[in-house]
């Protein structure tokens with residue numbers, strides 16, 4: 001009962017990094033924890049436990065080394081849940097996918113994220129602005145609140 005009550009009153013965001021430069025991760029953590037953005041004041045918290053998560057925020061290009069783990073984490077998050085793919089790497093492989101170059105497609109990535117798990121909200125940027133990460137999380141909330 002305590003768990004159900006807590007989940008109704010709080011939004012728990014799980015951040016998963018799947019390969020990149022960490023620029024996106026810094027901005028995601030920034031939007032929740034920094035005094036400037038401080039999403040915690042609205043009861044948005046970071047969690048590292050998929051069983052407590054409501055929103056999964058995925059950054060990075062999804063290397064072959066982590067794609068199975070990403071799927072496992074997604075499966076462990078209870079319904080209702082939403083996925084936000086944040087940043088150019090998460091959306092299209094970014095610089096790690098050799099987009100627009102003459103070297104061919106990278107062979108060490110399975111991404112973008114939507115190749116591995118369903119994505120509800122896509123947030124662009126390299127890295128995305130904290131405001132846009134927060135907007136993406138807010139856009140994901142109806143799916144969670146309405147089941």
Ligand code: SF4
Nearest residue numbers: 020021023087088089
């Ligand atoms: S989208 Fe840009 S900032 Fe984010 S992980 Fe990729 S290269 Fe880094």
